[in-house]
Amino acid sequence: MTVAATSCLPEARPILRERGQREVFCGLTGIVWLHRKMQDAFFLVVGSRTCAHLIQSAAGVMIFAEPRFGTAILTDRDLAGLADANDELDRVCATLLERRPDIKTLFLVGSCPSEVIKLDLAKAAERLSGRFLPQVRVLSYSGSGIETTFTQGEDNALRAMVETCPRDDARQLLVVGCVADVVEDQFRRLFDQLGIGPVNFLPARRAAELPFVGNGTRVLMAQPFNGETGRALTARGARLLSAPYPLGVEGTTAWLSAAAREWGVPQSTFEQVTRAGRERATAALRPHRRQLAGQRLFLMPDSQLEIPIARFLHRELDMQLVEVGTPYLDRQMVDAELGLLPEGVLVSEGQDVERQLDRVRQERPDLTVCGLGLANPLEAEGLSTKWSIELVFTPIQGYEQAADLAGLFARPLERKARLAV
C-alpha cells in the first residue's frame, strides 16, 4: 500500500510524505563504524548467513588481528523452535568471552530472524550481564531491517548504553554520535581552548570512559540520526543544545557556538579560537566551490544526514537543491537545520522508491546521493551518483574535514567530466 501526502511544518515549509517501498540498508550496517570507534567492544549479531554476509561485505577486509564483530548464526533447528536458542547463545557468549578477555562490552545485536522467532535479546543480555559483570557488560539492541534503516543501528546501540551510564548531576558537555577519533581529538582541543569542559563523548573509545548523565549534562548532537538516544538522555535530566550539525564552516561554527553560549564564552574568545580553523576551511573549500556551484543535486532518503548535507552543499558550495529526501523527519534533531534550507526546495520524508526514481529521471540532476542499491542502476542511465554510506565511513565533521566532505561530491562530477572529454 502506498500513501503520499503533502503537509506543512509550522514555518510553512511543504514536506512530501511518502510511505511505500523503500530501498535502504538495515541497522546492522552501523556495526562497521561502531566497532572501529569502540575499541574494547564486540558486536555479536544474532542472525542468519545473510546478516553475516551483509556486515562482512560492508566492512570490507578485516584489518584486525582479532575481529570485533561476528554472527551467531541461527540454524533451521533454532528457527523451527527445536533447539533452545537461549542455551546456544549463552554457550557462544561464554566461549567468546573466555577466549577474548579484551572485550569489555558485548552487544547482542538483533536481526530480522531473531525478531521473527521472538528471541528476547534484552533478557539474554540481562542474564549474561549478571554472569559476566564486572568484567563485561552485555547489552542488546535491534539492527533488524524490519525496524531500522542503516544509521538507526547506531541510535539503538547508543540508547542501550544510556541506560547504563552512571548518574551524576555535575556540569558536563556530552557530544553524542560516533565520530572518527581524529575529529574527536580536534573538537576536544577546540573546547579546551574555549574553556568548555569537562567534555565527554558517546560512544567513547573504551568501556571505562562511559560518560555519566544527569541534570548538569548539556548534549551537543554530532550526528542527526540519534533521536532516540537524545530522548533517553533528556529523560535522565540532560538538556539538548539546539544547533546545526558540524558540517562545513558555517555548521561547525554554529555547533561550537551553541556550546560556547551555554558556557558563557565571550564572543571575542570564540572568534579568536575559531579563526584559524574557519579561515583554513574557507580557503580549502574554494576550489570545490568552483566545481560544484550551480550543479543540481538530488538527495534520496538513506542516512538521515541528507538535510545538513544539503544545507552545506547549498550554502557553502552554491549547489542547487532539486529534492532533499530523508527517511524520517525528526523535528527535535533537525529543527536548527530546516530553517537554513532555501525556500521552495522540496523536502521529502519516507520513500516510495519507484515514484522517487521517476522524479530523478524527470529532473536528471547532475548528482544523486543515494544508497548502494540504487547507485548502479542510475549510473547505467548516465546519472552521476554518490553513495550516502560514505558519509558515515569518512571523517566529515569539523573545520579540518570540510574540504574532504566537499571532495566526496566533487569527485563523481570530476570523473564524469574526464569521461566526457
Ligand code: SF4
Ligand atoms: S537484519 Fe534483516 S535486513 Fe539485515 S541483513 Fe539480516 S536479514 Fe537482512
